Amino acid sequence: MTNDLRIPGPTPCPDGVLESMANPMINHRGPEFAELIERVTENAKLVLNTKKDIFFFTSSGTGSLEAAVVNTLSPGDKVLSLITGFFGERFAKIAELYGAEVERIEFPLGKGADPDAIRNRLNADPAFKAVLVTHNDTSTGIANHLPEIAKVVKQEFGLLLLVDAISSAACLPIYTDTWNCDVVATASQKGFMSPPGISLMTFSEQAWESYHKSTMPKFYFDVKQALNFLEKGQTPWTPCLSVLFALDTAVTQILAEGVEEVFRRHERLGEQTRSGVLELGLELFPDARYASNAITAVNVPGNIDGESLVETLRVEHNMIIGGGQGSLKGKIIRIGHMGYCFEEDIDRCLKALSVAIDAS
């Protein structure tokens, strides 16, 4: 029995991507690997709209968040962390754990970060070095208005901008260089429609300047090591080859569809999901201005328990969706439409949701 996997990651993988995982192992210090890593690196740059460095790590997405922090910051550095949900808190915690002085600015759940509030906070203290932002906060179904945030952080203050793009890359438009993002951190198992196991991040010149001053401890995720080895067509440590094979196929498929077309498809999926949910008489959780085109969060009607609705969908319809996290547990459901997802997948999901709601 196959399931419809409509959680916000891991996401379904195309057959060809899964088949790539069955390729035999190669020498990760040999010429085939050099070709592979070079191709995946160049192709991933096209997806993230960057000409800057890109590095791959064997880890889930959180590894790339840790890499973003330890390679650019030093203990005592003052960091502004934009909290728009669960994942912003994770990013903040990593920085804090490594000794950064983290100031949080919390926005109401369901809303994005307000650029004016960011400006005010940054104006209040010239010591800020960096701003941490979650592009797409998967926990609340919002997409932050990254270009507006970047404008304040980069153009007005020239600070480092570190972006958690784990659930937005290859779904929502990201123009890493045009928007001046210093680090865009993401992973294989969401928009990149590959299995979990590889994370990646972009690294700007300003990020490199910060690297040279950075005193946070780093070993596995040290970008200088990654750069030295990449110049030889290698990674410092044995990479998860099977997932890299998969990612290679997936990125090729994304480029064949066209990066802009992938963004447009997600826009259509977002609109389809939102209007379908409203037609069922349900309400969206987030403020419409920030509703994400990668995931839709929906308020569960007061007379229904969200956790049992998720369970009914799984048991009766083989439809696997996300529930609410933390204070939103039981109160919202979340429908992922990131990566390998098309109109008919959302039709099926909405139909199952309609039946499950009627039966509740």
Ligand SMILES: *Cc1c(COP(=O)(O)O)cnc(C)c1O
């Ligand atoms: C999925 C997700 C993560 C998850 O990280 P993993 O380490 O890959 O589990 C982090 N941030 C955001 C915004 C996410 O959506």
